[in-house]
Structures are given as structure tokens and as C-alpha cells.
Amino acid sequence: MKRYRGLIVDLDGVVWREGKPIQENVEALRILHETGAKIVFLTNNSTRSRRLYSQLLTSILGFNVKPEDVVTSAYAAAKWLKENMGTSKVYVVGEEGLVEELLREGHAVVTLTEARSCRADVVVVGLDRNLTYKKLLIAHTLIKWCGKPYIATNIDATVPMENADMPGAGAILAALEKSTGRKPVYVTGKPDPWIVEIAMLQLKLDKKEVLLVGDRLDTDIKAAVKLGIDSLLVYTGVARPQDVAKSSIKPTYQAKNLLEGIRLLKLA
Numbered sequence: 001m002k003r004y005r006g007l008i009v010d011l012d013g014v015v016w017r018e019g020k021p022i023q024e025n026v027e028a029l030r031i032l033h034e035t036g037a038k039i040v041f042l043t044n045n046s047t048r049s050r051r052l053y054s055q056l057l058t059s060i061l062g063f064n065v066k067p068e069d070v071v072t073s074a075y076a077a078a079k080w081l082k083e084n085m086g087t088s089k090v091y092v093v094g095e096e097g098l099v100e101e102l103l104r105e106g107h108a109v110v111t112l113t114e115a116r117s118c119r120a121d122v123v124v125v126g127l128d129r130n131l132t133y134k135k136l137l138i139a140h141t142l143i144k145w146c147g148k149p150y151i152a153t154n155i156d157a158t159v160p161m162e163n164a165d166m167p168g169a170g171a172i173l174a175a176l177e178k179s180t181g182r183k184p185v186y187v188t189g190k191p192d193p194w195i196v197e198i199a200m201l202q203l204k205l206d207k208k209e210v211l212l213v214g215d216r217l218d219t220d221i222k223a224a225v226k227l228g229i230d231s232l233l234v235y236t237g238v239a240r241p242q243d244v245a246k247s248s249i250k251p252t253y254q255a256k257n258l259l260e261g262i263r264l265l266k267l268a
Contacts, residue, residue, distance in 0.1 A: 004211040004230070004267060006038040006203040008196065011053070012045055013215030013237020014258065018161040021060050022236050028258035031268045033063050040199045041065070042212075044154035044189035044219060046074035046126035046169065048097040049104075071199045073153035073189035074098040077124055078105035079198070080188050081151065085122060091115045091148075093139050093172060094126030098153065115142060123150035125176065125184070127159070127169040136175060144180040154189030156219060160237045190214075191222035196229070211265075213258060215239055217249045225249060232261045 009015065014025055032039060041057060048056070050067040057065040074094070078101040081088055087106040092099055099109055102124065110120045115138045123139050142148040156168035169189075177183055189195055196212065203210060207229045214220020215237025224231035233239055233251035236258075244254060255261035262268045 003209075004037070004265070005209040006040070006205040006211070007032065008040050008042050008199045008203070008210060008212045008229075010214040010216075010220050010237075011041055011043040013160045014213055014234060015041070015057070015060065017237060020162065022257070024257040024259040025234065025236060026060060028262050028268070029061055030063070031259075032262060033061070035268060037267070038203050038205065039069065040202045041070045042072075042190070042195065042199045043070075044073045044156050044169070045159070046072060046077070046098045046101075046153040046189075047095040047129070048072070049100040050075055051100070052097065068202060071195060071202065072097065072101065073195065074101040074126060076188035076195045076198060077126070077151055077153050078102045078107060080186060080194070081105070081107065081122065081124070084186075085149075088121040089114075089119065091120040091123045091139065091142055092126075093131070093135055093176075094124065094128050094153070095130070098124065098126045112138060118142065118146035118148070120146075120148055123148055124153070125150060125169065125173055126153035127156075128172060131172060136172075139176060140179050143176065143182055149185045150176070150182075152184040152187045152189075154219070155187055156189070156216075158238070160215070165238070190219040191226060193223055193227040196223050196227050200227075200229075211252075213261070217243055217247050217251070221251045222249050224251075232258075232265070234258050234261060 155170040157170040158165035212224040230252040
């Protein structure tokens with residue numbers, strides 16, 4: 001059986017669901033940490049910054065998780081924007097985590113008044129649970145009538161909850177695509193492999209030594225397949241066994257939860 005020295009672990013549907021820790025998976029992560037495995041957390045959720053995610057993970061897991069041990073789609077968006085368009089004036093459809101990561105990379109976040117006057121270079125779209133029609137209208141106007149490009153943090157249609165789900169950033173993105181007739185110039189989150197490559201750089205390991213753990217076929221597992229790394233699909237979030245049977249995207253391994261998975265793979 002392969003021995004993996006590093007893991008890239010999703011958050012929503014793996015570490016927690018609707019903010020509530022998934023105990024079997026938390027226990028597995030503690031065991032992996034004790035065995036010396038390197039762990040980087042990777043999430044498409046842009047609502048919190050890496051700083052806040054690291055604090056929350058440290059509290060839940062009981063071991064120190066540094067901000068650099070977390071890669072978010074918000075951080076990836078801020079980084080991609082700086083590398084490809086330079087420091088920019090940004091209109092944000094999103095929450096505090098996205099704003100914080102953009103500011104940390106040197107971008108300026110424009111006000112509603114500035115945005116109404118087309119005084120933004122780019123629109124960045126993420127999950128926004130405080131979305132209003134006014135906010136959507138300004139983004140629509142910037143993209144369609146001011147000719148501004150836009151990027152998105154992810155295409156997740158839903159976010160898992162305890163016994164259901166809720167609309168994700170992909171639902172907001174779909175509204176803008178429909179109203180403007182334009183697609184984003186880039187989507188930074190999974191399944192794009194670039195965000196996984198950022199996590200790989202943090203691990204400093206060869207691909208064959210890394211296992212990606214996720215709960216979604218269309219983002220987590222698809223990203224792993226694109227990058228050529230092994231994956232473990234856990235059934236604690238979105239995907240179910242019947243989804244795997246119907247999908248062309250296949251994980252390397254699958255398990256009821258992460259604890260079962262690490263026992264299956266003899267990682268503990």
C-alpha cells in the first residue's frame with residue numbers, strides 16, 4: 001500500500017459541515033498530525049481569510065495550523081489577479097475573507113459610489129451570503145456596460161449543510177453569466193489545478209507522495225485527476241456512492257469518512 005507523506009484536505013464537507021466539526025474526520029486529522037504527515041487545507045470557500053481559517057482549525061483540531069497551511073480560493077484569486085493584471089481596483093461580490101485577501105495582496109477595494117461610475121478595474125465574485133439586488137446590479141453594470149473583466153473564486157453550485165445544502169458562489173456566478181452574456185476570465189478555485197499547485201508548493205513533496213481528500217467529485221476529485229495526484233473521496237459532504245457510479249470522474253479511493261479512509265490506506 002502506498003505511503004503518503006502529505007495530504008491536501010478540503011474543509012466544507014470534510015472538516016466540518018455547516019460549521020459543525022465532523023468528528024470522525026477530525027479524529028483522523030489528529031492521528032495523521034501525530035504520525036508526522038504534512039497537511040495543507042484547501043477550500044473553495046472564500047468567506048473567511050486564511051488568518052481566520054487557521055485560528056478556527058487550530059481550535060477544532062487541537063494542533064497549530066498556520067495561515068500558510070491554508071489555501072483558499074480568495075487567496076488564489078488575489079494572487080492570480082496580482083500576477084496577471086497587477087495590483088487592481090476591485091469591486092467585490094463576496095464577504096470579509098475575500099476582501100482581506102485582496103487587500104493583503106495590495107489591491108484596492110472600491111466603494112459602491114466608485115463602482116457606479118465604472119471606477120473599477122475588475123470584478124471579483126465569491127460566495128456572498130449578504131448578496132443584495134443592488135450589489136448584483138452594480139456587478140452586472142461593471143461587466144456588461146463598463147466592459148470590465150471579472151474573475152470568480154469557484155463554481156460550486158451549492159455548499160453542504162447538516163441535512164441539506166445552500167446556494168454557493170456558482171449560483172451567483174450563473175446569474176451574472178446569464179445577465180451579462182459574458183463568462184469570467186478565470187475561475188481560481190477547484191477544479192482548476194492551479195490552486196492545488198499552490199498547496200503542493202507549500203507541502204514541498206512529489207506528486208506521488210500526496211493524497212487529496214475531498215467530498216465533491218466535480219471540484220476536489222476532478223482537480224486531483226487534472227493534476228495527476230491520488231485522491232480519497234469521503235462521504236461526509238456532497239457526494240454519495242451512487243454519484244461515483246454515474247460519473248466519469250473517479251477517485252483513487254473512497255470511504256465513508258476520513259477515519260475509515262486512513263485505516264483502509266494504513267496511514268495510521
